[in-house]
Amino acid sequence: PPPFVPKSKTTIVVNSSQRVNPLLQFIRNVPYEYGDIVPDFVVGLTSCVLFLSIRYHLLHPEYIFNRIAALGKTYVLRVLLVLVDKDTHQQVIRELTRVAILNDFTIVCAWSNEEAARYIETYKAYENKAPDAIKERVDNDYLSKLTDCLTQIQAVNKTDVITLASTFGSFKSIMNASVDELGVLPGFGERKVKRLLEAFDQPFAIDPKKRRRRRL
């Protein structure tokens, strides 16, 4: 059969068999239309979603295998959206994980229809979004950058960052502050000072041989 062509590029295509699926009522941010497709949802040019509720799977264990077989090798991103609606999920998820890896599916678990709907929406909405938001972050304003840096050290919180910045000024001066200078700051106990200095002075490389060689 000829591939189904949706009316618009921005709609989610829903398999007609999903008409009664209660999650549809929660798809609100992205328009959807029904169409004659093999997967349950088409959420992008090359991505599709198969939906499976654990409760249903326990009653009809063969269902999902038939659906996977029907899909063949089509689509690049193949999501198996699992609705965890039963407490005895461990064995099912274990089995589905194996099936998914054998058949090139990416499992996504949701614990409510709202959440499942949100995943479907998001896949469509982010279809062409660059992954910048999850790549290493680029510049921000100074204070949040500074906070980000210093709170990497355990026990240092935002208040401490302000205390440090307002007392010493620059990152460099903070790092070059002495034990005594740090120790008298309000909110700085011995442990915190120790952690701070440890982070500043600890060599990057653990292997001592490597360090020694570099210094030569």
Next chain:
Amino acid sequence: MSTLPLAFQKEIVAELVAEDALLIMARGLGLRSIIGAFLQIHSQSQNLVMLINTNAEEEAALRDDLLRSTNVGQGGAYFRTITSEQSVTERGDLYRYGGVLAVTSRILVMDLLTGRIPVHLVTGILVANAHRVTATSTEAFILRLFRQGNSEGFIKAFSDHPETFSQGFATLEKTMKLLYLRKVNLWPRFHVTVAEGLESNTANVIEIRQPMSKAMKTIQAAIVDCMDSCLQELRRSSSAIEIDIDDFTVEKALFKSFDIIIRRQLDPIWHRVSSKTKQLVGDLKMLRNLLGYLVSYDSVNFNLYLETILATHNPTAGSYWLMTDPADKIYSTAKSRVFLHQAGYSDPDNPNMLPNMRPILEELPKWNVLSEIMDEIELEMYHAPHLEDTVLIMVQDQRTCAQLRRYLSTPKSNSSTRGKPLMKDLLHGYLRWKSNMKHFKDNVANKRPAVPATSSSTPGNHLPAPTRGPPNKRRRVRGGGSMAAPVSKHTTASFDKETEAIAAFIQATQDDSVSVARVNDHDLEEIDDPMDYFGLVEPSSLVVVHSYTGESDAGLLESIKPRFIIMYDPDPTFVRCIEVYKACNPGKQVRVYFTLYDDSVEEQLYLSALRREKDAFTKLIHDKASMVLPIEEIRAKQVQDQSLLRNIHTRIAGGGKSGEERPLPRIVVDSREFRSSLPSILHSQGMVLDPCTITVGDYILSPNICVERKSISDLISSFASGRLYTQVEAMTIHYSHPVLLIEFDQDKAFSLQDKSEIRPDISITELSSKLVLLTIAFPTLRLIWSSSVHATVEIFEDLKRSEDEPDVQKAQSVGVDPEQEIESAFNLTPQDILRSLPGITSKNYKHVMNNVESLRELVNMDTSRLAALVGEGPAQTLWNFLNKDSRLDMI
């Protein structure tokens, strides 16, 4: 054993030498010297004894003790420390050399797994801090590996935290099983032998109860009120999630252990807890700290700290308690201890003082008590001089040490108290800080975007304003009444205005006031002699101020041999140390002054710490009586488990007749993963682990399957830092089946997001959105959703079934630059800080770490050297960030 002076200590050692056991004793009775005695017994070349679960400080202290008690050059040679610093060959040599080895648990596990340690030759294992051993801890894994390869060696465990064993269900019994021990030796303070030993010769104790000042009482009450309202909020907001709110009482919230209780309940569902609840938990901790600071900080610094909290406060999504009336009281009272606004007032002593500001400078009441005690002691020394007239003042921390040294070094004069010059200095410091703060805020804080860009805060969970109506408005009406009243508005606006006035004043009188301040600073430096700051005490010095360090205090008493001891802050452990010291030196005259704020939280904490320990021991004695631990059964069960597992394997694998035909499945595990519990459980389920350092992935299941494991909190943070993207990218390049394992906590709900937490619109800040982006970017990435570590193990078994075994060498070489050494690992915290610096990217951070020693070296480099490292542009960005003074207008 001759070094143990007291009868009960000898008995403890004898009892433990005779039979393997878990020793639990009261704090302060000398647990370290007991462990020291075992080190002495075993530090000989014919032994190979492992000491596990100690930290570097404990090891150093034990080594000192050992060196002191044995002949020169003998003891130290057979007590060595092994950490990741030593190379594999060095470690092998040390194991062959023998003696007692204090080994980092992570290293020991790997050496046991790879057979670098001849496990059958190990004489025994000493487990320190046994209260920290849990079913999933590395120490339990070590002991299991040890017992599997060696059934003869001894295991002796030590702890001085009875409270830990008495909490929870059958904690003692469970820990004993993990330790492969069946006997527990309990030595509470009320043990007959201990009591006899200590009470025959007691010190002369004078207890002084000092009431707090009126202002302090007010603040204390207000802080407790704030804690109460936070707890009420917490109870209200957490009714949706299933946590035990019985634990949420102010009494419990006063203790540090409250944090543990609350985190234990919230941790597994931390990702689902609303940001409001998180904020409340953080606030409670902050308030509890404030209670402590109230009695330990001077009034100026206490107020300064409060102002810093306010400066951090974000009006839209800030702390709940700051908007309550008691908070108002805290702020106004704390300020009234420092100065009052009084129109037309000018300081007669100091014309440089800010106009309209009348310094109050309340001193801590205990200072005066201390001063009086010192006078009394001085008088006594004058009338009855001794050879060793040392006075030892014990305080809770270094800060109080410094504070008291300054206080005591100020000579007494008729015109003012000892504390007055000190307080004036502090006030100057405060004013300078205020002016710095203004510049800082002008330059940095106010330029922040409206929405805080920090990753942790989730928009959409803004704190709803208290239902009682806008508090700011109300406060303004009330505060507007009288001019002389303390500034009761702690709103950010009034704070800013005041800061501005002070900044302007400092600016105007800059030359003058700065020079005055400089002079003061200089004076202080001279007083703070570095020698006594670090507690290196000359024998001639008469007054020693020292902070509590737990067990080491016993050594301090022995070396100083003070005639007078002033316990400025209460500490139950130190009381025991004094008792032990007195019992060891029966002829010595010792007088102890014990000062305590009357009716204070400090007092309450001290008393209940004693009570809790006693209750814990009582419960443990009861538990011990009713506990049944047949050790044979434990071992039998182990073997059974293993064989059962192998049978199951063969059955699923399809008809193999015996388990021997199929070799045990192997997994290559990154050595960093040994901090988590998964390797331990994989091993207990019959997997063979190959520990090594791998660059790409955490677990290599087969030549094709590479797994990166993330707990929920790791997942959130590594999404935020962008590290996850880089990790998945690397896995995708090198393996055909890259897998991201999302591992939930076993004890709690298996879900990522609560239904109520789903926002009406799609937002990139949500975890689900990030997961979607990741899977779109890497369509070949497979996800494993595991509800617990045990579920992970099962899934791993499944995945390995049809795959070939992984190759260790290959796994190690993946993703490593040819010129880069395989065995090079980096320290995590400095690495994380480096990676969050502007100008540093995933492309250049490794290069930096390979060519720069530490962050300190990096920070002090000039632009040309930085440019040589990372290139012109990034170097400039980095240099600007590092050198930008947030208080100045430059750059």
